Amino acid sequence: GQSLEQPSEVTAVEGAIVQINCTYQTSGFYGLSWYQQHDGGAPTFLSYNALDGLEETGRFSSFLSRSDSYGYLLLQELQMKDSASYFCASPGGQNFVFGPGTRLSVLP
Amino acid sequence: DTGVSQNPRHKITKRGQNVTFRCDPISEHNRLYWYRQTLGQGPEFLTYFQNEAQLEKSRLLSDRFSAERPKGSFSTLEIQRTEQGDSAMYLCASSLIRGSTGELFFGEGSRLTVL
Numbered sequence: 001g002q003s004l005e006q007p008s009e010v011t012a013v014e015g016a017i018v019q020i021n022c023t024y025q026t027s028g029f030y031g032l033s034w035y036q037q038h039d040g041g042a043p044t045f046l047s048y049n050a051l052d053g054l055e056e057t058g059r060f061s062s063f064l065s066r067s068d069s070y071g072y073l074l075l076q077e078l079q080m081k082d083s084a085s086y087f088c089a090s091p092g093g094q095n096f097v098f099g100p101g102t103r104l105s106v107l108p
Numbered sequence: 109d110t111g112v113s114q115n116p117r118h119k120i121t122k123r124g125q126n127v128t129f130r131c132d133p134i135s136e137h138n139r140l141y142w143y144r145q146t147l148g149q150g151p152e153f154l155t156y157f158q159n160e161a162q163l164e165k166s167r168l169l170s171d172r173f174s175a176e177r178p179k180g181s182f183s184t185l186e187i188q189r190t191e192q193g194d195s196a197m198y199l200c201a202s203s204l205i206r207g208s209t210g211e212l213f214f215g216e217g218s219r220l221t222v223l
Contacts, residue, residue, distance in 0.1 A: 043201075
């Protein structure tokens with residue numbers, strides 16, 4: 001089976017940098033994905049790490065360490081519109097398992 | 109629009125009634141997933157299709173739930189004898205097999221309220 005853990009809430013101010021961590025336990029591992037979901041909206045894909053290291057996409061970066069079963073999403077130059085829930089997810093085997101989500105609140 | 113489409117967007121029903129949701133995935137996508145999401149929680153995996161074959165079904169899914177994907181195109185999720193605990197957002201997502209980037213494309217969801 002698979003399980004992923006994330007902090008439930010994170011708060012930061014506009015312009016700051018925030019890191020959202022994810023630890024996982026899986027019987028088969030095929031990488032780690034990150035999704036953003038605004039209230040009332042659908043989850044949207046942000047990034048995917050198949051291998052160890054850092055992937056950068058604009059203001060967002062994602063990191064994976066397979067040896068530590070750990071990854072994180074880094075959001076830089078926070079904007080108010082980044083207030084949302086963020087989910088790590090593992091496309092393991094046949095299914096695709098999501099973490100419980102981290103609610104990010106960006107304050108002015 | 110070539111995104112994932114779900115219908116209906118909202119459904120209110122009385123306990124004990126049957127409901128059916130439809131998902132039209134992105135046309136070239138082989139894989140189709142159904143998830144359930146309640147407020148403040150992550151999407152909970154329900155079932156998964158590759159083309160028309162249902163390859164995995166969550167152990168959490170009772171036998172009141174059934175899903176089909178005839179001809180490997182659209183999919184339906186039926187809930188029989190609904191219970192108040194079935195109230196949730198039902199999300200459909202699709203993806204390609206080849207060249208997987210770990211990306212699922214989600215529809216806007218079907219919100220079920222069981223009274």
